[in-house]
């Protein structure tokens with residue numbers, strides 16, 4: 038990508054012709070006479086009302102009146118409200134990390150690159166492991182050193198500037214000097230990280246995937262940007278992120294990375310950021326630098342303003358708005374007509390105060406920037422809703438006046454046979470689509486008469502009726518992905534291929550159903566050939582099991598993983614993007630008698646790299662429909678926008694969960710017993726476990742400590758919110774000495790803060806408190822309420838966690854109805870007196886139970902990965918979250934490592 042800006046002058050701190058100082062308020066227009074949006078209190082206390090409000094009812098009426106006045110005021114005088122005074126925004130520029138996203142993507146990005154590099158550069162699984170571990174160690178070291186150096190620099194800058202002689206006042210030179218120092222720091226650390234080589238060895242899609250993992254966009258921000266685009270404003274994202282492609286993946290199709298000049302397009306969100314360098318589609322470890330530091334941001338933003346100034350047809354009264362959150366945004370924040378500081382943190386507050394930059398609530402922003410006076414003012418908010426009101430006026434935000442936006446649904450067209458027994462075929466496909474978040478449409482190819490004992494017969498649907506079904510669906514509803522199953526004749530195969538091409542279907546998953554699980558043929562002899570010739574060239578993923586791969590390759594024998602690899606390579610020659618040869622049949626044929634230690638290996642091949650997807654075999658009789666289920670789960674993921682690799686991984690995770698939780702389900706009398714596709718929501722019996730806690734819930738488990746909160750001057754709700762922002766998805770309130778009433782009140786407060794963010798809250802020891810506040814569950818230790826009693830009191834719908842130090846305790850906990858085990862202390866800890874079970878003890882417990890295990894005791898960023906590699910599904914953390922200065926950063930670092938471990942495991 039071409040570098041947009043030269044930062045030569047900024048780097049020196051020398052006065053620069055395009056600096057913010059020389060570009061003050063480029064877009065300011067004349068005053069229109071209205072100063073401030075009224076504060077509610079100002080209107081309520083207005084003596085002109087001349088009334089003495091005595092009752093709450095009257096006060097309420099007055100508040101309503103104040104709000105109405107405010108709304109009218111907004112509507113009349115908002116810069117962009119469409120009234121006689123309306124103005125346009127020329128450019129709306131937005132920072133990315135922590136401004137559009139709820140967290141920083143850096144750790145995710147690097148962790149994803151490292152994990153991918155492990156697979157691509159590592160060789161054997163051991164080498165891969167070693168490479169990942171080494172690089173994670175480097176990352177940890179670099180992250181800690183970076184943060185420490187930044188904290189020290191900021192502390193130093195603040196004390197230096199605050200002790201400067203004379204009365205403190207705003208001075209642009211001081212701002213520039215500070216930015217020069219911050220820029221030196223950022224440049225140095227950027228280079229240092231690149232020099233470590235940890236950014237080498239990933240593909241573009243690995244990087245893009247980092248975007249979707251763990252980090253989310255703030256609610257409402259895309260809506261604000263979308264509306265700005267509709268108005269024809271220039272919308273730009275200006276970011277120091279290391280991958281513009283990562284940003285683009287998060288913002289979706291409306292975003293574009295400008296290849297040439299930034300003023301090229303006004304109908305897209307243009308992203309100006311850095312990019313990882315690639316060679317033959319693999320990252321080289323270097324970064325193409327565009328916006329590396331605070332000075333670069335200032336320079337690029339100034340250029341954006343100049344480009345806007347020289348744009349033909351622009352409204353000369355249009356305004357510029359910049360939204361950012363950190364010290365790196367100070368120059369553009371000051372250069373814009375309106376600088377909005379989003380979600381201001383303490384450091385940013387300290388810096389702005391030191392620089393004597395006034396900061397006011399966004400609700401107090403005047404409609405005309407000239408009314409801000411001579412001294413710089415920035416506006417702060419922590420809500421994209423407020424920004425929307427600021428830009429578009431409150432009328433635009435009133436839900437009652439907004440039509441419901443259409444909700445786009447990922448759609449999958451399933452072309453397959455019906456299984457009257459409900460376990461496989463179209464019936465399995467539709468259930469799978471639903472459970473994986475997609476909407477399934479169907480074209481039925483055959484009505485099979487089957488049950489758990491086998492197939493009694495089939496009535497094939499005439500080809501023209503299949504065609505009519507496909508046309509009916511694709512001409513109206515459309516499909517993001519098509520999944521094929523039983524295609525009984527070559528004629529039907531060719532029809533489907535024609536339709537896929539005609540409707541330009543983007544993702545096609547071909548499950549080459551030739552024989553049923555019970556061994557009966559489901560297709561005429563020439564169907565294999567037709568699939569090979571007509572359908573495979575169009576396929577995104579083709580998913581043969583071993584007998585199907587043998588049949589597709591003309592009757593060859595596949596006996597080993599090596600044979601599967603050869604088969605995958607040969608099948609790839611027929612044209613699909615990915616071949617997934619499923620190895621389940623090898624395990625069951627070779628080792629039917631053995632019940633432990635077996636591994637199923639599937640082979641995934643994309644034409645370049647062979648991947649082995651390994652997992653322990655699940656010994657179960659309930660396997661009918663697994664092939665259909667896996668393929669339609671892959672199609673659902675592709676329909677949602679996942680890459681093929683991720684789609685396969687997620688689909689395997691789903692089928693694994695389903696296989697585990699379907700053990701023992703019986704419908705008919707035969708051997709072909711079905712799956713419970715909806716095991717996450719439906720529990721069909723004692724022997725079919727429905728985990729009330731999803732695995733995702735346990736990855737970062739925050740256990741609170743009010744002593745630490747007192748030390749850090751945080752309320753329990755504040756501490757819990759910080760932990761949630763750091764990625765905690767479950768919080769345990771652990772209070773050993775708090776009076777019951779206080780505990781109940783505190784628990785209600787935390788629940789009110791956590792529930793809207795999808796975070797579960799469980800109570801340590803106190804079943805009574807949990808019941809009183811309707812918490813999500815309870816955690817009990819070996820000396821607390823016995824687990825079986827706790828389960829009886831709580832009922833089935835609540836989470837029950839039980840502590841265990843030994844395999845026996847863990848197994849008993851599972852029998853007694855625990856949803857998870859908390860095993861520890863795994864490492865020494867000063868938070869609680871506890872014997873240490875070590876990673877060995879943890880590993881033994883993890884292999885002894887089928888419920889998830891979380892590691893507790895001394896867990897921090899430097900050992901979290903090892904606990905997950907020992908088999909646990911998450912880490913429970915006290916001091917690393919609550920006894921640190923920045924719980925968010927600490928939480929995110931730990932979570933990234935847990936995610937990495939879970940991916941590798």
Ligand SMILES: Cc1ncc(COP(=O)(O)OP(=O)(O)O)c(N)n1
Nearest residue numbers: 816817818819840859860891893913
């Ligand atoms: C997730 C988790 N695991 C273990 C414990 C320890 O609980 P317990 O044995 O009851 O000890 P105390 O917490 O009561 O000291 C836990 N709290 N959370």
Ligand SMILES: Cc1ncsc1CCOP(=O)(O)O
Nearest residue numbers: 862866868894895914915916
């Ligand atoms: C509650 C508990 N149970 C076993 S160790 C422990 C304390 C864990 O605290 P930390 O995460 O600070 O080591």
